[in-house]
Amino acid sequence: MTHENKFGMFIHWGLYGATGVQDQVFARMDWPREKYEALMHAFNPVKYDPEKWVLLAKEAGMEYICFTTKHHDGFCMWDTAYTDYKITNTPYGKDVLKMLADACAKHGMKLSFYYSCPDWHHENGYNPASTHQWKAHTENGIDHAPYLEYVRGQVRELCTNYGPLYTFFWDIPPRIKDPSFNEMIRELQPGIYINDRGYDVGDFSTPEREYKSAEGDRFTRMTEACNSLGEQSWGYRSNEDFYSMRHLTSAIDRMMAMGASYLLNVGPNGEGEITEDYASRLRRIGDWYKRMEGALVCHEADDFNYKIKANKAIVTKKNGKSYFHFPDGIRSSSVALQYFPNMPKSVRLLNTGKPLNASFDLLPEYFSNGQAQPFLHITGIPVDDLANEAIVIEIEW
Known part of the structure; x- marks a missing residue:
């Protein structure tokens, strides 16, 4: 994630997939616990084919998959020994996590596990110190300690029975500090990366959904964003x-x-499919990503003081090349750099793979009191054709 940042597939799948509504439908629509939990007796994802999921991820240029082993509803998507509320007690009856782990191993796909700290099913799962909680099973107070041992046992299973793991994604900080959880994970999975939403600070931060950093153009800590x-x-x-x-x-x-x-x-449905409306969009994103991949992974910040007229860019460098990222788009068919090391050897638009024109020009907009400085003027950018995707320009000096 620092020098090895990657593009990955997040998969949210559980009983909620059968409702076609939302992953937190149980709590957000105030369903009785019995109504939601009865879904397991009909859950039969006969179209589940984890190999298709892995191949779809690879088609999109993704290098790892992070799978929701247990979401807030408490339903377990593996054959855990700690509860009967699990996938192997549904009509489907199979350990879908083992099937996914095998498919990932077969195709060289790294595997990561998501695990929710809240648990709306476990009788001791209610944690008033945290968020995303549902109604406690009793009004007489909850002893949360047995639940913590439940979590410990389940995480030990996950880190023992499913092969090498790339990352561990705790979700919803419990606001209970206990470094022994992460220590156990590291002991069982040497070299694993652990996020910042669990029982200790972890290795990396996890901005979610809409996020623009206040840190400038470079994260100061290992980071994994998600949407x-x-x-x-x-x-x-x-x-x-x-x-x-x-x-x-x-x-x-x-x-x-x-x-x-x-x-x-992506969110698979109750039959175990990533439906075409999800898959087609992922392929389109993947098509763009594979054209940009060289500029997005294993790079470093380019600290040269470029002054880019009219457009905001994030500039990175790799192997003697600078990459100008314009996530907010370009307002015209050209880009002008006021400060530059020298005339570049080449300028290329990664979106199309085609070269762009570059010259030293005096731009009338910036004449001032008879003084004019030349700009490195990059022209011929087909901005209208690229209105639906982020633009990246590669400059080799």
Whole structure:
């Protein structure tokens, strides 16, 4: 995630996928616990094919998959020994996590696990110190300690039975400090990266959804940003409000140019499919990403004091080349640099792979009291054709 930042697939899948509404439908629509939990008795994702998911991720240029092993509802998507509220007690009956782990191993895809700290099913899961809690099982007070041991046992299973893990994604900070959880994970999975939403500070930060950093153009800490293809839900939604290509490519470009990894989420449905409305959008994002990948991964900040007229850019460098990222777009068909090291050897628009024209020009807009400084004037950018995606220009000096 610092020098090895990556593009990954986030997968939110559980009982909520069968509702077609939203991943937190249980709490947000105030369903009785019995109504929601009865979904497990009909949950039968017969179209689940994890190999298709892995191949879709690879097609989009993704290098890892982060899977929701347990979301806030407490339903477990693996064959845990700690509860009967799990995938292997549904009509489907199979350990979908093991199937996914095997498919990832087969195709060389790194695997990460998401685990929710809140648990709306466990009788001791209620934690008044945290957020995203649901109604306590009793009004007589909750002893949270047994739940912490439940979490410890489940995380040990996850870190023992499913092969090597790339990252561990705790969700919803419990506001309980206990470094022993992360210590156990590191002992069982040497070299793993752990995020900042668990029982200790972890290795990396996790900005989510709409986010523009106040840190400038470079994250000062390892970072993994995340967003979903749709605006309303992380889980499957049958009438989702999908983000535009421009919105998502801008977000990915901005975060990865600042040094972050990026998780882009899909929500499979109750039958176990990533439906075509999700998959087609992911392929389009992937088509853009693969054209940009050289500028988005394993780079460093370019600290040369470029002054870019009229457009805001994040500038990175790699292998003797500078990359000018314009996540907010370019307002005209040219870019002008006021300060530059020398005439570049080449200028290329990564979106198309085609060269751009570059020359030293005096620009009338910037004449001042008879004094004019030449600009490095990059022209011929097809801004109208690229209105739906973030633009990146490569300059070799």
